[in-house]
Amino acid sequence: xxxxxxxxxATADDGTELYWRAVGQGPRLICCNGVGVSTFFWRxxxxxxxxxxxxxxxxxxxxxxxxxxxxxxxxxLSIGRHAQDxxxxxxxxxxxxxxVIFVGHSxxxxxxxxxxxxxxxxxxxxxxxxxTAGGALTTxxxxxGSIYVFKAIHKLLFKAGPITTQLMRPALHSPxxxxxxxxxxxxxxxxxxxxxxxxxxxxxxSIDPRxxxxxxxxxxxxxxxxxxxxxxxxxxxxxAENDTFTPIWCARDMAGAIPAAxxxxxxxxxxxxxxxxxxxxxxxxxRFFRERLAVEEDIRxxxx
Numbered sequence: 001x002x003x004x005x006x007x008x009x010a011t012a013d014d015g016t017e018l019y020w021r022a023v024g025q026g027p028r029l030i031c032c033n034g035v036g037v038s039t040f041f042w043r044x045x046x047x048x049x050x051x052x053x054x055x056x057x058x059x060x061x062x063x064x065x066x067x068x069x070x071x072x073x074x075x076x077l078s079i080g081r082h083a084q085d086x087x088x089x090x091x092x093x094x095x096x097x098x099x100v101i102f103v104g105h106s107x108x109x110x111x112x113x114x115x116x117x118x119x120x121x122x123x124x125x126x127x128x129x130x131x132t133a134g135g136a137l138t139t140x141x142x143x144x145g146s147i148y149v150f151k152a153i154h155k156l157l158f159k160a161g162p163i164t165t166q167l168m169r170p171a172l173h174s175p176x177x178x179x180x181x182x183x184x185x186x187x188x189x190x191x192x193x194x195x196x197x198x199x200x201x202x203x204x205x206s207i208d209p210r211x212x213x214x215x216x217x218x219x220x221x222x223x224x225x226x227x228x229x230x231x232x233x234x235x236x237x238x239x240a241e242n243d244t245f246t247p248i249w250c251a252r253d254m255a256g257a258i259p260a261a262x263x264x265x266x267x268x269x270x271x272x273x274x275x276x277x278x279x280x281x282x283x284x285x286x287r288f289f290r291e292r293l294a295v296e297e298d299i300r301x302x303x304x
Contacts, residue, residue: 010092012061012085019065020058020089024050027124028093028100031057032086032108034131035215036207038064040199041105044278049285053101058089062211064203072158072210079107079222083114090115090122099124101293105274106131106245107215113224116231125293126231127285129238130271132250133257134223137216142247147220154213164209196275228257234292235261238281240269262288 004025009017021039022028023046031042039057046055059066060082062075070077090100101124104112109131116123132139140146157164204212235258239251248265255263264284266273273281 008092010088012088016061016085017067018058018061018085018089020056020093022054022056022093024052024054026053028098029053029055030090030100030102031055032102032104032111033060033063034106034108035219036204036212037200038203041274044275045282048278048282054094056089056093061085063207070211072208072214075211075214077211077215078218079110079114082111083118086111086115087119101125101127103127103129104131105129106271107219110134110136110219110222114222116233117224117227123233125234127236127238128254130240130243130246130273132246133225133228133254136219136246138220139247139250141244150216154217157210157213225257228254229259231258232260236264236284236288237261238264238266240266240271240273242269243271245271
C-alpha cells in the first residue's frame with residue numbers, strides 16, 4: 001500500500017487557514033492536539049498506523065503552521081471554534097460522505113466531543129485520551145480551586161502585555177526545562193524521550209503566552225458532560241495513572257456515561273502518555289479497531 005504524504009491548508013468559515021498533514025492511504029483517522037501542542041505528539045501513532053489508515057494531524061488556529069496572528073484580547077479560541085475548524089479540516093482531507101475515527105489528546109477530547117455533537121453523522125468512532133468532557137480547570141490536578149489560580153495567571157499575563165513573551169521564552173529554552181518537567185512529574189522520566197519533550201517546549205516558546213492562557217481558560221467554559229449519554233458510537237476512553245492534569249475519575253465517569261464506551265488506564269503514565277507509552281496505546285487501538293470497527297473490511301475496500 002502507498003504510504004503517501006499530503007499537506008495543505010483548510011479554510012475555516014471565518015477565513016482562517018488551518019494546516020493539516022495526511023499520511024498513508026485508507027480510512028481516515030483524524031487527531032486533535034492538546035492546547036499549546038502541535039502535531040509532533042502523534043508521531044508514534046502516525047508511524048504505526050500509516051500502512052492502513054490515512055492519519056490526519058492538524059494545527060489549531062494560533063498554533064503550529066496554522067495562522068498565528070491573532071489579537072489575544074478578541075480572538076475566538078473557544079472549544080466550539082476549534083470544533084468548527086476541525087470540521088473544515090475534515091472536509092478538506094477526504095470525501096464528505098465518509099465517517100471518520102476521531103482521536104483527541106487533552107483539549108482534543110473536548111474538541112472531538114463537541115464536533116461529534118454538532119456532526120454525529122460524520123463520526124465512526126471516538127478515542128478521547130487524557131482529557132475530560134468539560135470544566136477542565138475545576139478538576140485540574142484533582143483540585144477544584146485550581147480555576148482561581150488560572151484566573152490569576154490570566155489576569156497577570158494580560159496586564160503585563162506583550163512583554164510576557166520576552167520574559168517566558170528564555171525560561172522555556174533554558175536547560176532547566178527538562179529537569180523541571182521530570183521533577184514535577186509533568187512527564188514520566190523513565191519513559192519519556194528528551195527529544196520528544198523538546199519539540200513541545202520549542203513550540204510553547206513560539207506561542208504568545210496570552211493566547212495560550214486564553215485557550216486554557218476556554219477549556220473551563222466548555223461542558224458537554226450532560227450530553228455524553230447521547231453518544232452512540234464506539235468509544236475508547238484512555239486515562240493515565242499518574243496524570244497530574246486530568247484525574248483518572250474524569251475518564252471513568254466519561255466511559256461510564258457513554259453507552260458504547262470502553263476504558264483503558266495506563267499504569268505508570270503521565271499526561272504525556274502519547275510519547276511515553278506509544279506501544280501500549282497502539283496495541284490497544286489495534287484491538288479496538290479489530291473488535292469494534294472491523295477496520296480490515298474498510299482497508300480491503302480501499303485496495304489495501
